[in-house]
Amino acid sequence: MPERIAAELSSRFGDITFEPQVTRDGTPTFWTPQEHIVAVLQFLKSEIQMPYRMLYDLTAIDERAYKRQQNGHKPYDFTVVYTLFSFDRNEFLRIKAGLHGEYPTLESITPIWTAANWYEREVYDMFGIRFNGHPLLKRILMPSTWEGHPLRKEHPARATEMGPFKLYDEKQDREQEALRFKPEEWGLKSHSEDADFMFLNIGPQHPGTHGVLRIILQLNGEDIVDAVPDIGFHHRGAEKMGERQSWHTYIPYTDRIDYLGGVNNNLAYLLSVEQLGGIDVPLRAQVIRIMLCELFRIASHLVWYGTFAQDLGQLSPVFYMFTDRERVFEIIEAICGGRMHPNWFRIGGVAQDLPNGWEPLVKNFISYFPKQLKEYDSMVMKNYLFKARTKGIGIYTLEEAIEWGVTGPGLRACGLEWDMRKKRPYSGYENFAFEIPVAHNGDCYDRAVVRVEEMRQSLRIIEQCVAYMPSGDYKSHHPLATPPVKARTMQDIETLIHHFLNVSWGPVIPAGEAAVCTEATKGWNSYYLISDGNTASYRTRVRTPSFPHMQMIPLISRGYTVADLLSILGGMDYVLADIDR
C-alpha cells in the first residue's frame, strides 16, 4: 500500500518531502533527499511498526542520458536505489536518492545493514559513486587495475571498441602482482598475541570452489579465523548488455545468469517486461512455463546434490544424479531443442507449442524419479559421514539470514516458511498445490534437507501441470508479444507492420520501471528494468540470490576448519555467473 507507507513516513519525517513515483509493478517508490537517506533507512529497518528488515537490493542508475521526464522527477545525474523487503507486510519498498555531479558521494548505510557492504562496493565499481564511511570501498567485480566504471554511459560496452586484447609479459606480471593478497589491505592481522596466522589462497582455480571463485582464509592451525571471498572473475557484463540488446534479444543472456536454472531466468526477466508492457500471458503458456521451470529446478538441484556429496568425499552419487539430470534434459531437449540454455520463453508466452508426444516423456519421468530420490536419501542423506560433516556446520540464525539478505532454501532452512511462489504468487503458481519444505537448524544439513524435499514438491507441480494442461494459445495476442504468432501476421497492412517492426527493431516497451521477484532455484531473483520507451532497456539491474549468500561466507565459516569450508560452500548452492553476472 503506497498510501500507508507514505503516511507512516510523513508522520515520522514531517519536514522531509518524499516524492512518490508511480511504477508499473506497483512497488511503493519514494524519492528521498540524499542527506536524509541514512535516517530514513534506519527508521524503516528498526523503528517502524512491521519493519523492513531485509535489504533486498542496492543499486544505481546513470540518469544522464535519460531523455524523458519520469513522473516529474528532477533531472538528476545519478540515482541510488535501495530496495527493502518486509516479511511482516509481505511488501517491497524502493527508496531512491537523486545525486548531482560527475562522481557524487553519499553516506554509506553499512552501519545499518552489514549486507550493504558488497552492494556499495559494486555501485562504486560500476558507477564511481563513493560512499562515505564504508569500511573498505574498493573494486569488487572489475580487476583492481581497471580504468573507468563500466555502467556509466560513457564507458564503452563492447570489447571490440576497446582495442585488441594483448597479454604481454609485463602486463601478465602486473596483473598477477595486483592479485597478490596483502592481508593489511583487507584489514587482517598477520598474527595474534600468541600465534602467527597462515593465509591460504583458494581459487580462482580450485576444484572445490565450483567455478572461478577465490577465497582467502586466515588460518590459525586448521581453524578459520577469517575468510575473504574475492569475486568478479566471472563478470560478463550482463547488465550493460541489457542496454544494447533489444527487449527480445536479451532473453538468451538471461539463460546464462544462473546457468543451472535455465528458463527460471527467462521467467524472472519476462515477468518484468510483461508488466512494463501490460501484456497478459495466456493460461496454457503459463502452465507450460511453470512445468519447465520446475523441471529446471529439479535439474539444478540434482547438480547441487551430486557435487555437494562429491565435495564431502562421496564419489558415486554425482554419477547417479547426473544420469537423472540427463533424463530431465531428455524432456527439455524434446520440448525446447536446447539443453542448459533453452532460451524458450518469449515476451507474451513461449516460443512454440508443446510438441506431439511430450506427455508420455514427462509422465515416465514422474513415475521414475521418486524411487531414485528415495535411493539417494539412503545413499547420501542417511550416510553417517555425510551427516557428520554437515550437521552443525555453517550455522546461521533466522535473524542473521534476514540481515544478510539470504533467500531461497537457505532461508527456509532457518525455519521461515517463505516461498515467493506461495507468498507472492506469479505466473499462475497460485493454482497449484504444493508444500513449502522447511527445516529449523540453519546448518548445511538442513539446507540439504530443504532442497531434497523441494525436488519432491517440484515433481508434484509438474504432475499437476500434466494433469491439467489447459488448451489454448501459447502466446499472447498483444501487439507487443514478440515475435507475433505467425497466423496473425501478414493479414493486412496493420499486422504486417507489427510483425515487421517487432522482428526487425524489436518491440517498443512503454516507459516506466518494474521488477518482479521470483523464487529461482537458488533464491530470489528479479530483473529491475527501466524503460525510457525505446527498443532496449535504459537500465537492467539483475538481482541475484548468490551475491548476498557469498558475502556471508566470512560470518558462517569463522571458527570452523578448512574441510568444513567445503561443506559450507557446497551446502550454499551458488553459481558463479549468479554472483558476478
Next chain:
Amino acid sequence: MKWWLTNANDVTGKISGNTSMEEVIQQSVMLTSVESLLAWGRKNSLWPFHFGLSCCFVEMATAMTPKYDMARFGAEVIRGTPREADVMIIAGTVFIKMAPVIQRLYEQMMEPRWVISMGSCANSGGMYDIYSVVQGVDKFLPVDVYVPGCPPRPDAFMSGLVMLRDSVGKEKRPLSWVIGEQGVIRPEKISMKDTLREKRQQMTKFKTPDEI
C-alpha cells in the same frame, strides 16, 4: 597385422582364417617405431586438467558421467593441478580478470600439452562482445581444437576430444634432446566445415518443430 573377431551371437564359432603359424605370429607380434608407440600412448591417455570457467564446464563434466562416459577415450583422469595434466580445456568465457590466471596455469603445464577451446565464448567471445570478456582464448594461448556451441553438447565436446586424440596420435615429437631432429611436427588442422560440407548438403529431411 591381421586379426579377427568372433561374433558373440554366432553359434558356429566360425572364424575367418586358418590359424596357421604365420597367422598366429601376425596376430601376436607388432612392429612399430618407438616414436609411433609413444604417440599411440599419448593419444590414449590424455589427462585433462580440472579447469572450468563457466556454463561449458557443466557440459564438460557431464561428458564424464555414465551416459557419455569419456573414459571410453582414455581421458577420464581429471587432474587438479596443471603439473599433472596435459590437456587444458578452456570450458567457458575467458574473462579479462581471469586471463592472467589462465596464462599462468597454462605455463605450469608440462610439455607435451594441448588446449581445447570449448564453446563460443572461448572460441571468439561468442555472444559476449562486452568490456570484461577476451574475444577468444587464442588471443593469448595456442589452441589445438575449437568446439563450437553455446554450450556444446557433451557429444560435441567428445567429438572435439576425439579430434584432438587423432591429431596427437599423428604428432611427431623428438624422442630425446640428443636423438634425431628437434622440434614438434604437428599435423595440419582440419576444417570440419569443409570435411562435412558434402554430407551436410545431402541432408534435406528434417524434423518439424512439433515432432520430438
